[in-house]
Every structure is written in C-alpha cells, then in structure tokens.
Amino acid sequence: MKRTSFLFFCTLWLAGAVSAEPFTTLQQAVRYTVDQNFSLRASAQQLATAAAQVGVAESARSPQVVFRYAFQASDNPLDAFAASLNTRTVKAEDFDPDRLNDPDVSTLFSGAVALQYSVYNGGRTEAIIDSAQGSSKAIRLRHHRFLQRLAFNTMRAYYASQAAEYGIVIAKDAEAAARRHVTTTRQLVKEDRTVKSDQLTAEVNWSAFKSLTTQSATGRKLAYNRLRVAMGMPQTQPISVPPLSLEPIPVQLRDIDSYEQQAFESRHDLEALKAALDTARAQIRAAEAQRRPRVDVVADATLYRDDPLVNEPSWRVLGVVSKDLYTGGRTGRSVDAARSRADTIRYQLESLRQEILGEIRDAYDLVEESRARLEIAKGNVAKARRNVKLISERYGQGRTILIDLLGAEQRLVAARNEELSAQQSLITHLAALRLATGSLDPHATLGDQGTVN
Secondary structure (H helix, E strand, O other): OOHHHHHHHHHHHHHHHHOOOOEOOHHHHHHHHHHHOHHHHHHHHHHHHHHHHHHHHHHHHOOEEEEEEEEEEEOOHHHHHHHHHHOOOOOHHHHOHHHHHOOOOEEEEEEEEEEEEEEEOOOHHHHHHHHHHHHHHHHHHHHHHHHHHHHHHHHHHHHHHHHHHHHHHHHHHHHHHHHHHHHHHHHHHHOOOOOHHHHHHHHHHHHHHHHHHHHHHHHHHHHHHHHHHHHOOOOOOOOEOOOOOOOOOOOOOOOHHHHHHHHHHHOHHHHHHHHHHHHHHHHHHHHHHHHOOEEEEEEEEEEEEOOOOOOEEEEEEEEEEEOOOOOOOHHHHHHHHHHHHHHHHHHHHHHHHHHHHHHHHHHHHHHHHHHHHHHHHHHHHHHHHHHHHHHHHHHHOOOOOHHHHHHHHHHHHHHHHHHHHHHHHHHHHHHHHHHHHOOOOOOOOOOOOOOOO
C-alpha cells in the first residue's frame, strides 16, 4: 500500500472515531479512487504483464544456451555401436558381424551444452519485438484513459452527493417555514381570527414538506452509496461531503473546433488504438517473415561415458539454412488474419474519432445549456424570495389569503431546486468536457472546476 493511501486510511479512521461521518473533500475522494480502486489495480497489473512480454520478445535477439544431461540404454545395433564410438571405447572385436548385428545392451551417459543463435529469420524477431512494444504502449495508454474515466465517475458522484446535501438544506428550510405557518394558523384559529380551513391547509403543506425532507435524506443516502461504488470504497465506510456551493463558476469556453483538435492530440484511447494498429502491422510483418529463409548457427560440446561420470568430450558447429516449402496454408492464413486485425483496428479508429466528436459536442452544448439555466434560475430565486417577502407582508396585514403565501413559498422551493440542478449540471458537464478532450488530470488540484483550457 502506498504511503499516501495509508495516511488517507488513517485520516478516515481517526475521523470516524470522533464522528460517524468524516469529512471528505473532492481531492480526497479522487485520490482514494486512484490509490484503492481494485479495477485500476487490475489494469496496472496488465502494464507489468505487457512489460514482461516485451522482455520476452527482446530475448530472441540473444543466443540461446541449453544444458542437457541424458541417460540411454539400448540394444539397437546403431545405438550400441554409436555408444562405443562416442565414448571412444571401440575395440577390434566390436566389428565382429555377430556382435554388430546382435549387440548386448549398451548404456550411455551424456552431458551437453548447446548454443543456438538466429543469424537471420526474415525480420521476424524485430517484428515480434515491435508488436510487443506496440501492445505494451496500447495497454499503458488504455490504463491512463481508464484512470481518467474512474476519476470522472468519482467527480460526478461527488457532485451528486454535494447536490443531495444541499437538497436537504432546501427541504429543511421549506419545512421550517411550513411549520411556522402551522403554528401561526393554530394561534389565529384559537383567537378566532382565521378559519379552520387555513389551519388544515397549513398542516397539509407542512406534511408535504416533511415528506420532501424524508425523500431528500434518502436521496443523500443513495448518492453516498453511488459515490462509494465509484471510489471503490466499502459501503460500510462512513463518508460525508459538504453541500454544493452555489457561488458563480468562471466558465471560459473556447471555439468548439479547438476542443476537437485537442482531443485528437490528447485522447489516450485514441493513441492506444493507433498503437494497436502499429502492433497489428508488426504482426503482419512477423507472419510474412515465415515465408523467408532462416539462417541459424548451432554449436555444442558433449561429454560421453558408459557410466555417470562422463569424461569423453566432443564438439561440433553447424550452420543451418532452412525454408518452409509447404505448411498446409498456415503461413498464408496467418498473414490474412494479421491483415484482417489491422483492418478491424482501422475501422475502430475511425469510429472512435466520430464518437469523440459527438462526446465533445454533447458536453459543450450541455455546458452552454447549464450555464443559461443557471443564469435564469438565479434570477428566478431572487424574484421568488422577494415575492415571498411581499406576500408574507400582505398576509400579515390581512390583505391576501394563506394559499397565496404557500404557493409563493412552493415556487421558491422549485426555483432553488432548479438553481441547484443547474449548478450541478454545469460543473458535471465541465468535467465531462475535460474528459472528452482528454485533458482531465486526476492528479491535479481540482479546486477550479470551471475553467476548461
């Protein structure tokens, strides 16, 4: 476990010992996701596997050295005579036809060290190395993209949790106002200054807002559950986030074409497919190399004896040229398969480019929409507050009825919820735009969520 992860766990544990709900910032949530998510750990292991496979491919450039120790027992005439030759124990009587044709059982112990080196194999080794390196690069880039997606999922869930926290604030404010109206109307009924129906209307209104508070509390629990899932955190782990801030967000959008260009230059998944295409092309070269001749050098030194302590040395050096004349169509089909894979990746590459354009335009348009919604909502909240104040004054003067005041307060609650929804939508889609362009950095300071450079 990384030291930062250990410290983060300690922080959560200590906070939990003092309070049932430790405070969690967005930076902590994303850091936890990066450090502790098991899916991300599995992806990281693929990087280690790919690096090892590159090493395996590169080892083909080196000579191969093999040690063998063997025991042989045989009454085969050729084996028996060869054993005598290899141990240099041939005698004149060994050439007796009867003995040659019907030898006794011979035993032979041999120990050998062999070196084999491929001088030329049609470029297959280099092609296999290029393929392994391309595959490793693609895996690394996909890992980075996966990291960005996990960070975005955590950010989105975090914003939703913050919005749920603020939703409770709105619901409790409304419930408190409704409770005051119930208290007021009950007193007015006792003083015979209003009708019973006003009291009943106030009580029904109060019950409705109590129900809204209950729904908001459940919504917060669900939002926290989803945040824990996004972070890879156990569902039993206490967690708490601050309410969503409704402070203005600085939004600086560039021309949409610049975002598209940025995505084509920065998206890790796009670069991963390009690396995969390079891998497929290297696999084509490796398959085609099977059609070319191969040149190998083999050198070995062997010790023979008719007992376990071998001591009769011999050596040899071979130069071998070989070429497959007929493989049952295997080579041609291997080339066809490799070319088909390359074509598939090319189509996937073009499809991803189209998807990226759609993602950017969706995020861009939703940012613009959210910004417009937020501006309208903020104006409506200000108007609704003023309207509630005016109608409340008139109701206190007996110049309007209770239902008008309750309606004004309900419209204020609706306006505040719309402002909250628009604010959450804006910061979420700003993050989505950074994800779409490939510029979302999980390790960066995440305080400025508005600027999309």
